[in-house]
Amino acid sequence: MFVPIISKPATSLANKTGSWRTKEKPKFLQENCIGCNMCVNICPEGCIKSLDNNKFEADLDYCKGCGLCAVICPKKDIEMIGEDEK
Amino acid sequence: MKVFIEGSHAVAEAVKMIKPKVVCAYPITPQTHIVERLSEMVANGALKSEYVNVESEHSAASVVLGSTATGARSYTATSSQGLILMSEVLFNIAGMRLPVVLTCVNRALSAPINIWNDHQDSMTIRDAGWMQFYAENNQESHDLHFLAYKIAENKDIMLPVMVCMDGFILSHGYEVVDIATQEQVDQYIPPYEPAYKLDPQEPLTMGLLGAPDVYMETRYAIQKTMDETLSIIEKEEIEFEKTFGRKTPLLIEEYKLEGAEKVLIAMGSITGTIKDVVDELREKGEKVGLLKIVCYRPFPQEKIYEALKSVKKIGVIDKAISLGSSGPLHLEVAALMQSKGESKPVSSFIAGLGGRDIKPKTIVGIFNLMDKDPQGVNFVDLNKWYKEESAIMIS
Numbered sequence: 089m090f091v092p093i094i095s096k097p098a099t100s101l102a103n104k105t106g107s108w109r110t111k112e113k114p115k116f117l118q119e120n121c122i123g124c125n126m127c128v129n130i131c132p133e134g135c136i137k138s139l140d141n142n143k144f145e146a147d148l149d150y151c152k153g154c155g156l157c158a159v160i161c162p163k164k165d166i167e168m169i170g171e172d173e174k
Numbered sequence: 175m176k177v178f179i180e181g182s183h184a185v186a187e188a189v190k191m192i193k194p195k196v197v198c199a200y201p202i203t204p205q206t207h208i209v210e211r212l213s214e215m216v217a218n219g220a221l222k223s224e225y226v227n228v229e230s231e232h233s234a235a236s237v238v239l240g241s242t243a244t245g246a247r248s249y250t251a252t253s254s255q256g257l258i259l260m261s262e263v264l265f266n267i268a269g270m271r272l273p274v275v276l277t278c279v280n281r282a283l284s285a286p287i288n289i290w291n292d293h294q295d296s297m298t299i300r301d302a303g304w305m306q307f308y309a310e311n312n313q314e315s316h317d318l319h320f321l322a323y324k325i326a327e328n329k330d331i332m333l334p335v336m337v338c339m340d341g342f343i344l345s346h347g348y349e350v351v352d353i354a355t356q357e358q359v360d361q362y363i364p365p366y367e368p369a370y371k372l373d374p375q376e377p378l379t380m381g382l383l384g385a386p387d388v389y390m391e392t393r394y395a396i397q398k399t400m401d402e403t404l405s406i407i408e409k410e411e412i413e414f415e416k417t418f419g420r421k422t423p424l425l426i427e428e429y430k431l432e433g434a435e436k437v438l439i440a441m442g443s444i445t446g447t448i449k450d451v452v453d454e455l456r457e458k459g460e461k462v463g464l465l466k467i468v469c470y471r472p473f474p475q476e477k478i479y480e481a482l483k484s485v486k487k488i489g490v491i492d493k494a495i496s497l498g499s500s501g502p503l504h505l506e507v508a509a510l511m512q513s514k515g516e517s518k519p520v521s522s523f524i525a526g527l528g529g530r531d532i533k534p535k536t537i538v539g540i541f542n543l544m545d546k547d548p549q550g551v552n553f554v555d556l557n558k559w560y561k562e563e564s565a566i567m568i569s
Contacts, residue, residue, distance in 0.1 A: 089402060090332045091395040092271045093388060094370055095379045 112168040127157035182207030191359040195246035198226040198237040204341035205279040231256035235263035245371035254281035268303025273326035290529020297494035308441040400472035434463030
């Protein structure tokens with residue numbers, strides 16, 4: 089019974105770890121954004137991407153809800169909201 | 175071809191014909207002669223291997239772990255302190271299902287420091303997930319390495335093997351050994367082609383985190399493999415004889431068990447001495463016999479039980495002890511008999527620790543002692559003065 093334990097590359101993408109998020113998720117208001125990229129750079133998961141100029145979004149499949157993007161945003165254009173809120 | 179050869183060199187000759195791509199070991203008495211000879215073979219071109227020099231046994235085991243993971247057949251050897259220094263890596267090699275073969279030239283463990291033979295080193299590592307084969311003589315030391323690679327690299331097994339041979343008694347002893355030919359070895363052991371290997375073209379990770387949701391399954395898989403291996407080894411016994419033209423017991427050897435009432439169970443070189451004593455006592459009409467265990471991991475329970483069915487008294491000689499309990503082999507035989515509902519006595523004898531000679535008269539003494547069904551753990555041939563001394567002063 090040869091059943092080794094191995095993993096192949098890109099499994100960190102296959103693993104949708106956003107399910108670990110326990111309380112809050114970021115909401116990108118997209119009102120006062122100046123496109124400074126601070127939220128992208130501080131995100132420990134690297135799951136924030138730019139959709140367009142001055143328009144960013146977090147990939148909730150991987151976001152852990154740490155809130156660093158909301159804290160760093162100089163224009164307070166990101167706020168943390170409850171998991172069920174929109 | 176039969177040659178008069180030192181045990182270590184008989185092993186080196188076997189390894190040469192198996193052609194490992196990587197040999198890595200750190201010198202330690204009494205294992206040194208094996209890898210010393212292999213390094214000569216690599217230096218003069220007789221063996222085309224990568225011979226890696228390292229600074230410790232922990233590193234030696236780590237090198238063969240890595241090289242085997244890349245798909246290169248690898249070999250290492252060690253003894254005593256070296257084996258237990260490797261222990262962290264040994265568990266990893268088994269857990270990663272890498273078919274490394276290691277020769278353990280059995281030697282006692284410190285303290286006190288002692289370079290002579292007993293089985294404490296490999297017995298201490300028995301739970302690592304490695305198969306363990308114990309050689310009686312140098313012919314077996316030579317032959318068991320072919321079996322070791324054949325079994326380890328079997329696609330359904332993929333577990334490491336430790337070939338155990340008694341330090342000095344076998345490793346430094348000269349005997350006539352029927353050395354295999356390259357054609358026989360090539361025919362017996364196919365090239366090593368693992369299902370998974372480390373390859374930059376097709377990257378994968380081995381030895382990763384096994385969280386509670388998968389860890390138990392990996393251990394179950396090893397246990398199941400060990401069970402399945404027993405029947406594969408039994409088939410290899412026939413295959414081995416077909417290829418090499420000689421019969422080598424690979425699980426157990428029953429010696430004069432027909433009609434035997436008192437039977438000793440033992441492993442390694444001591445079984446040769448016991449065979450002589452059994453012959454002598456049989457001539458005198460005593461119904462004695464020997465059950466030699468070659469394959470200790472996996473433990474061939476059913477075979478052992480079948481062999482001992484009509485026996486009245488069992489004695490187990492251990493060259494190791496689980497301090498505070500009993501001899502490891504004794505514990506397993508006693509547990510086996512208990513699980514089968516047998517009430518026959520299974521006595522424990524600890525002998526030959528740290529190289530103390532086990533003489534034929536010692537074996538006769540053990541057979542006599544078995545009449546009294548001695549309880550507990552019986553140290554054989556202890557010095558008589560020991561009880562009176564407050565310290566052992568060595569001048």
